[in-house]
Amino acid sequence: MLFENKVVYSFGVDNPPVETIEAGETIIIEVKDIFNNQMSKTNQIEEINFDKTNPVTGPFYIHQALPQTMLKVNILHISLDDKGIGVVVEGLGVLGSKVHKSEVYRYSINGENTKMGNLAISLNPFLSIIGVAPRSSIKNIACAIPQSHGGKMDCPHVTEGATVYLPIFNKGGYLALGGLKARQGLGQLAGSGIECSGEIKIKVDVINSFYLNMPIVKKSGMISFLYSDQSLELAIERATNEVTSFLMDSFKISFNEAYHLTSVIGNLEIFQLVNPNITVGISFPERLFSDLGYF
Amino acid sequence: MLFENKVVYSFGVDNPPVETIEAGETIIIEVKDIFNNQMSKTNQIEEINFDKTNPVTGPFYIHQALPQTMLKVNILHISLDDKGIGVVVEGLGVLGSKVHKSEVYRYSINGENTKMGNLAISLNPFLSIIGVAPRSSIKNIACAIPQSHGGKMDCPHVTEGATVYLPIFNKGGYLALGGLKARQGLGQLAGSGIECSGEIKIKVDVINSFYLNMPIVKKSGMISFLYSDQSLELAIERATNEVTSFLMDSFKISFNEAYHLTSVIGNLEIFQLVNPNITVGISFPERLFSDLGYF
Structure with missing residues (x-):
């Protein structure tokens, strides 16, 4: 079990590892929501510090991880906290120019469903941020920016039971992850899903059956x-x-x-x-x- | 049963209806492939007449269809002929500039699968073109151009068991359809699926429970x-x-x-x-x- 305060806001070898783990090991990780829990006390999006959003827990140094092999991460279990937050923000998403006032929506997460007013919403808990340190010639990359190392890809397929493959660019890999969501549609048209904190259980392996310079989700x-x-x-x-x-x-x-x-x-x-x-x-x-x- | 030669190449009230049908009626329609069966005798894409591609069978005048209501089309059955054709064409699709020579792929369609070399491909037969006459202020629209009246939307959800809702712009609706495919991926990145001729059975209704100026697929x-x-x-x-x-x-x-x-x-x-x-x-x-x- 790792503590919530062990978070960083970028992917890169400049972030000292919080833990060294072995290939084949199973670990449980606490993750904060993308607002870094700052929304617990306010509905004013303007009040939060955007430099401290999109935290990831880690990085984890994987003992056997070598460049030009693939990191294989099994998502064994996802457990959401009982609160979710969605936002609509002026300027954000494909109709951002039509949003006249930012708003916050609070969801009660309980079992497999939640509600927005009278509308039932089924959950699909997934990890929106997962990645490794980018190639060593590149300095740290902010979590919000997805690239070939992973990052905030917002891929709703990264659920319990999924496997994520990431290209390893640096010895040790430097795996970090976060951005739990209770649900988000493909495309995330308005820029937010139902954002949560929670806990995930993963198994990490290193494989060399193939190499590809892009993340893969099974x-x-x-x-x-x-x-x-x-x-x-x-x-x-x-x-x-x-x-x-x-x-x-x-x-x-x-x-x-x-x-x-x-x-x-x-x-x-x-x-x-x-x-x-x-x-x-x-x-x-x-x-x-x-x-x-x-x- | 309607004959293959009753095809048109556009959607619009300028095309005289081939048949008047009643709301609630079930009909069986033969449809040609998007090449209008011109590829049966050649592998040279350059030899075909592109003015005679994307044929649709119809139009059908639906007796009860009125503007500002919705046409509801149940796709009851799709039956593919035993041959399918895929093409890669210079300039076509997102990597079209990297295609140095156009090629034709011929598929044998039999049951639920086909093959490309050793690779098994499961089938998902669907109608890529379905639509009505556009609003009367607009002249006929070529089948290749999808708009709010429908047209060549290439939506792989329009399979057997699906229901298509189309806004009616003109009395009678002028439904026409075609473009059967054995399979196509979402996005149709290289510009072609596995194109087929065949036969479809549909049931046509007119509803006014809602009105929306865009096609809907259930x-x-x-x-x-x-x-x-x-x-x-x-x-x-x-x-x-x-x-x-x-x-x-x-x-x-x-x-x-x-x-x-x-x-x-x-x-x-x-x-x-x-x-x-x-x-x-x-x-x-x-x-x-x-x-x-x-x-």
């Missing part, structure tokens, strides 16, 4: 390849490019064939379009890769 | 609101705007609350980004609307 028989970039168009184009290369290499097929597969089998998903980098995914049935022994 | 407990526009950003912003208004009206909630719901419960989906207008959807659990009696 969930319910689907494999999602994640890519974050400055615009939606760039993220989609580059994600398609990376995934096409990966399919060419994996299945020994031509560029045209692999590109065609992204169109016929691949599902483009938008995880969020409100962070400093936008995150998309291309998802395939896990079955497609079953002969390769990757996942 | 599938497997989800309700998807579809919007097509010139760019991905515009389509997403305007879809969110329309859906937010619809939620405000339906649930008597504020703009902020409705906008927040799109972020927490709504799933943004990209159906295709390769046609002259891009099509996105925002999807909600059908359960959310269960007290309203809309669907």
Whole structure:
């Protein structure tokens, strides 16, 4: 069990590890909500210190983690605290210019559902922030900015039972995670989900069955390849490019064939379009890769 | 049973109806593939006449259809012919500039699966083109261009068992449909799915429980609101705007609350980004609307 105050606000080797763990180890981690619990005493979004938002617990130094291998993180259990917070903020999200006054919505989290007024909302607890230290030539990256090392990807597939694969850039990996949510839609159109604090149980491994310079999430028989970039168009184009290369290499097929597969089998998903980098995914049935022994 | 040669290449009241049907009626319709079966004799994409692609069967004049009501189309059965065609075309899709030579892929369709080389591909037969005549102030719209009247939306949710709701702009509706596919991923990144001819059975009704100026698809407990526009950003912003208004009206909630719901419960989906207008959807659990009696 690790204490709540062991949080950082960026991913990078400049953050001293809070703990060294062994590959194969299972750990339980407390995580704060994305507001760093600052909203517990106010409904005024303007009052919170944005330098202290999006905290992640860690980093964890994984003894066996070496560059050019993949970190494999099984999300074994997610337990949410009993309160959730959603916000609508002036300027935030695709209709931000139409928001005339920021507002805070407070949710009671209990079992598998919550409510907004009379409307029942089923929960899908997931981790919106997970990552490792970026390549050593890059200085620390703020948690809000998703890139190939992970970060705030807001991917609702990172639930209990999911597995996250992250490229390791530095010895020890420097895994850190946070940003629990009770629920968020694909795209996170208005810029917020139902944000929570809580506790997660993970198992960490290091594998070298394959290497890919992008985060991957395995969930319910689907494999999602994640890519974050400055615009939606760039993220989609580059994600398609990376995934096409990966399919060419994996299945020994031509560029045209692999590109065609992204169109016929691949599902483009938008995880969020409100962070400093936008995150998309291309998802395939896990079955497609079953002969390769990757996942 | 209607014959294959009763096809048109646009949506509009200028196309004389091939048949008048009654609300509540069930009909079986033959549809050609998007190449209008021109690829049966050639692998050279350059040889086909693009003015004669994306045919739709129809239009059907629905006796009870009146402007400002909704057409409800139940997709009761889809039967694919035994051949499917996929293409990769120079310039087409998000990596179109990297395609050096167009290629055609031929699939054998048999049961629930097909194959590309050694790779098994499960099928998800759906209708990529369905629509009505656009508002009477607009002249006919080519099938390739999706707008509020429907058209080539490439939404993979329009499968057997799905229900499509279309705003009626003209007396009689002028329903037409086509573009069967054996499978296509969300986004259709390379611009083609597995294109088929075949036969579909539909039931057509007219309802006035609600009115919305965008196509809606109900599938497997989800309700998807579809919007097509010139760019991905515009389509997403305007879809969110329309859906937010619809939620405000339906649930008597504020703009902020409705906008927040799109972020927490709504799933943004990209159906295709390769046609002259891009099509996105925002999807909600059908359960959310269960007290309203809309669907």
